[in-house]
Amino acid sequence: MTSAGNATRRSSTAAAAVKPGETQLGLVRRARRMHRALASAHVDAHCELDFSTPLELLVATVLSAQTTDVTVNRVTPALFARYPDAASLAGADRVEMEEILRPTGFYRAKTNSVISLGQALVADHGGEVPAKLEALVKLPGVGRKTANVVLGNAFGVPGITVDTHFGRLTRRWAWTASEDPVQVEKEVGELIERKDWTMLSHRVIFHGRRVCHAKKPACGACSIAKDCPSAGIGETDPAKAAKLVKGPEADHLLALVGLER
Known part of the structure; x- marks a missing residue:
């Protein structure tokens, strides 16, 4: 055009x-x-959320709402050590997860989002994070911003x-x-x-x-x-x-x- x-x-x-x-x-x-x-x-510009898998980045990005990346990075090591995959997130003890997520603020709502996210990934995607925008935005708590963070940084999709x-x-x-x-x-x-x-x-x-x-x-x-x-x-x-x-x-x-x- x-x-x-x-x-x-x-x-x-x-x-x-x-x-x-x-x-x-x-x-x-x-x-x-x-x-x-x-x-x-900004030669060192990068995603400031720590992650090693698409699932970790997806969850970290959901948790980053209304808090800082620094705070999320302090919380996620314990979260992922306790709940390393979608199935464990889906079956998490709510009270236990709330205590882990408490420093991020709105921890009850975020706990609900993370558990629901794990359940949706298990039910609809075999526990794996989808690499398509259309599928990502259908997940609980995931909008276009979060989807684009995951696509760009975990899957190399611009x-x-x-x-x-x-x-x-x-x-x-x-x-x-x-x-x-x-x-x-x-x-x-x-x-x-x-x-x-x-x-x-x-x-x-x-x-x-x-x-x-x-x-x-x-x-x-x-x-x-x-x-x-x-x-x-x-x-x-x-x-x-x-x-x-x-x-x-x-x-x-x-x-x-x-x-x-």
Whole structure:
């Protein structure tokens, strides 16, 4: 489809996000340029949930709702040691599992989700995690975000993970104006090559956690500021912005823009 066709296909809401005077082709080029810069900035971007099997990643992603990956990673070793497969999850002692999951918050609801998930995997998939989006989203507690995390990181199937950071940043960058995760996934997928979708998700999420914060983004220390239509909404003074950059890669991120702590 031509760039003009793509422009027509974008919703009126999304069209409002396009920078003034920016064509659809221009948007595609800018988005891909920004992604290349993100790849240079976040060379270590990866899924921050610890897992060794598709089942472990599926359960960990379900547990990550409304808590941090760090908290989930503290809990899952004990969980998987006690319940190593779908059958054991399906037959778990509810009180025992609740105690393991208590640190993640909403532990009763999460216990119900994990047990139901194990039961569904045993009943419908022989205890194995399916590698198809259509099958994953039919599982208890699994939506498109969770399904794309599992597909991209456990099965190597490209997928865009629209979490809070991803939606917030892509709207700031005028890649989309939509608040609907499914629409965001669709519109961003039209800008970036499919083979890059999984790593794009990781890089955007890393950038959101380390540089482009929700309340006070470090605009003055951001390596993609020149292509960002929202540059300037945060701290623009380079020295002050440098102090806002987080994570173990902070020195590398600052060096890219000629700064240091």
